[in-house]
Amino acid sequence: MLKYIMIIGAISIYEIYMMVKKRQMKDFNAFLIFVLIALLASYIHVHDPFDASLSELLLKLVKSEYFKGG
Amino acid sequence: MVKNKGKISVRQALTLFAILTITPTVRFAASSTALIAKQAAWLVPTVTAVFLFLMLYILNILLQGYKNKSFTEMIYDITSKFWGNLIIFLYLVWITILIAFYLRFYSERLVTSIYPNVKIDIFTISMLILIGFIIRNGIVVIARMGEISFILISIVILVLMIFMIPTIKINNLLPISYLDIMPTLKASFSGAALFYVIYLFFFAHEFTHQEEFFKYGKLTLLFIWLINTVIILASIGNLGHAIISRSPLSFLIAVKQVTLLGVVSGFESILVATWIISDFIMILVLTYSVLNIIKSLFKLSSYNSFINIFLVFLFFISWILANNVFELQTLSVDVVVSGNIIMQFILPIIIVVIALIRKKINIKTN
Numbered sequence: 005m006l007k008y009i010m011i012i013g014a015i016s017i018y019e020i021y022m023m024v025k026k027r028q029m030k031d032f033n034a035f036l037i038f039v040l041i042a043l044l045a046s047y048i049h050v051h052d053p054f055d056a057s058l059s060e061l062l063l064k065l066v067k068s069e070y071f072k073g074g
Numbered sequence: 075m076v077k078n079k080g081k082i083s084v085r086q087a088l089t090l091f092a093i094l095t096i097t098p099t100v101r102f103a104a105s106s107t108a109l110i111a112k113q114a115a116w117l118v119p120t121v122t123a124v125f126l127f128l129m130l131y132i133l134n135i136l137l138q139g140y141k142n143k144s145f146t147e148m149i150y151d152i153t154s155k156f157w158g159n160l161i162i163f164l165y166l167v168w169i170t171i172l173i174a175f176y177l178r179f180y181s182e183r184l185v186t187s188i189y190p191n192v193k194i195d196i197f198t199i200s201m202l203i204l205i206g207f208i209i210r211n212g213i214v215v216i217a218r219m220g221e222i223s224f225i226l227i228s229i230v231i232l233v234l235m236i237f238m239i240p241t242i243k244i245n246n247l248l249p250i251s252y253l254d255i256m257p258t259l260k261a262s263f264s265g266a267a268l269f270y271v272i273y274l275f276f277f278a279h280e281f282t283h284q285e286e287f288f289k290y291g292k293l294t295l296l297f298i299w300l301i302n303t304v305i306i307l308a309s310i311g312n313l314g315h316a317i318i319s320r321s322p323l324s325f326l327i328a329v330k331q332v333t334l335l336g337v338v339s340g341f342e343s344i345l346v347a348t349w350i351i352s353d354f355i356m357i358l359v360l361t362y363s364v365l366n367i368i369k370s371l372f373k374l375s376s377y378n379s380f381i382n383i384f385l386v387f388l389f390f391i392s393w394i395l396a397n398n399v400f401e402l403q404t405l406s407v408d409v410v411v412s413g414n415i416i417m418q419f420i421l422p423i424i425i426v427v428i429a430l431i432r433k434k435i436n437i438k439t440n
Contacts, residue, residue: 012386019379031379034372038383045390058171058394059401059409068408 008046012039081280084287086217088294089224090359094270095298096227096352097176100325100345101183102406103265103302104309109319110261113247114254115310119302121258122265126295129269129419134288136426137275139435141284145275146370152429159371161421166367168417169273173360174391175402175410177201180353181392182399187326187346198392202385205358209365209381213280216358223351228297230348234341235304237332242311264407265302267414272422276363276370322403361388 016039023029048054054061107115140148150158181197189197208215271291278284309318309328318324329342365377365384374380396402429435 008390012383015382015386019382023379026376028375028379031372031374031376034368034374035379035383038380038387042383042387042390045387045394049390049393057397057401058391059396059405062409063401063404066408066412068404 005046005050008050009043012042012046080212080214081282082213082217083283084281085283085290086221087274087281088271088287088290090217090220090355091271091274092294092297093220093224093227093352093355094273094359095268096231096301097349097356098268099298099302099305100349100352101179101323103268103325104306104318104328105321105324106264106407106411107261107306108310108315108324110264111254111257112315112319113310114250114258115261115315115318116247116303116307117250117254117258118261118265119299119306121262122302123295123299125262125266126269126298127292129266129422130271130288130291130295132423132426133271133275134291135435135437136422136429137278137284137287139429140278142279142281144277144279144366144370145272146367147279148275148429149425152425152432152434161425162367162371164421165273165276165417166364166371168413169360169364169367170388170391171395171413172410173357173364174388174395175405176353176356176360177388178392178395179399179402180350180357182402183323183349184346186399187323188343198389201354201357202389204354205361206381206385208358209362210378213277213362216355216362220355220359223355227348227352230344231301231304234329234332234345235308237334237341238308238312238328241331242308243314244311246311246314247307263415264411266419267411268298269414269418270360272418273360273363276366322399361385 016035019035020032023032023035056064103119104115107118111118136148140151143151146158146162149161152158153161177198180201181194184197185192185194208219281287305325309324312328312331313321313324318328321327326342326345329345332341334341361384365380368374368380368384369377396405426435430437
């Protein structure tokens with residue numbers, strides 16, 4: 005998890021620096037949302053809190069025959 | 075010329091659309107149609123083409139009514155701000171899932187077919203880094219890459235087809251009777267799910283010569299119909315519908331059977347190389363669409379700052395999406411096809427109907 009936080013952090017610092025340089029700070033709030041989403045995705049990838057993949061959740065939702073086996 | 079700087083022609087956009095259909099066609103067209111329509115599966119693209127032609131006409135009405143405007147601008151103008159935001163958000167989520175789906179499938183395919191002992195991350199990360207570099211150059215570079223790739227992919231598929239002709243058994247393709255009408259119609263849905271042209275509309279404001287959309291659209295449909303028919307014909311004609319319907323990489327298996335003069339074989343590596351190019355263009359174009367959606371949805375001055383963070387997010391979502399290739403295949407049949415039908419047919423038709431009712435566009439102008 006730490007390596008992912010470091011990667012996301014490094015990208016964020018670089019992009020914020022570029023935003024300041026190009027005077028595009030009005031995009032900062034939206035950028036922050038994307039950073040938080042990326043951190044959340046990395047947490048889900050590492051810790052798997054739902055104990056299921058997105059496919060499994062979607063397939064359960066549409067009542068797929070995937071889980072019937074055989 | 076200055077006015078059109080940084081823009082691409084409708085012909086180039088439709089070339090990108092043609093490439094977008096190749097990856098899913100090679101991957102699943104033969105197996106999904108063979109499962110339902112059996113030996114008549116090679117007739118499915120003809121039925122699908124009729125649906126796609128009607129859809130092309132509907133989209134042409136929309137595009138001619140809103141020249142030099144992106145699909146997000148069209149949605150905002152046709153619906154209210156609330157519904158517009160909701161629809162655009164749905165497209166954002168769906169296209170992101172699609173990109174993650176194709177990214178994961180691309181890596182899984184390489185590991186399954188050529189590099190069984192290589193870590194899957196390597197392929198995903200290398201693809202994302204390459205996309206991160208190229209996408210900054212804008213749509214003109216992507217379109218030019220698309221044109222070159224289109225020629226390359228067409229030649230490869232044509233050559234493979236010529237080599238496959240001697241292995242096609244007519245018995246595997248016949249008999250055809252009236253009993254095949256309903257299964258063929260049913261199977262045509264999966265083919266229609268590959269009509270990705272609406273996702274290109276998110277950067278329609280960067281198209282020039284929009285009045286030629288229908289003309290080049292028909293030619294693109296002809297190409298897609300031909301590629302689909304030929305791939306299904308060669309796959310089923312070679313191995314029969316029973317084997318093809320159970321094969322995860324059906325066309326690849328059919329190509330593996332090809333030998334030239336009984337000596338030269340291994341043509342599947344050429345197909346895999348072509349496949350990677352097609353995957354790359356597909357992920358690139360869909361990512362470009364998503365970045366345009368993000369720009370419109372969040373009213374950004376530029377999407378450049380969001381490229382890297384979005385690609386990192388894509389990496390994680392491609393891992394969260396599925397545990398293995400079997401889940402991806404089931405997801406493809408049970409969810410992605412239906413989702414694509416909703417996002418590519420039902421939603422755009424609703425939007426066009428609302429636009430016609432509210433007199434935002436006019437059929438006569440076409």
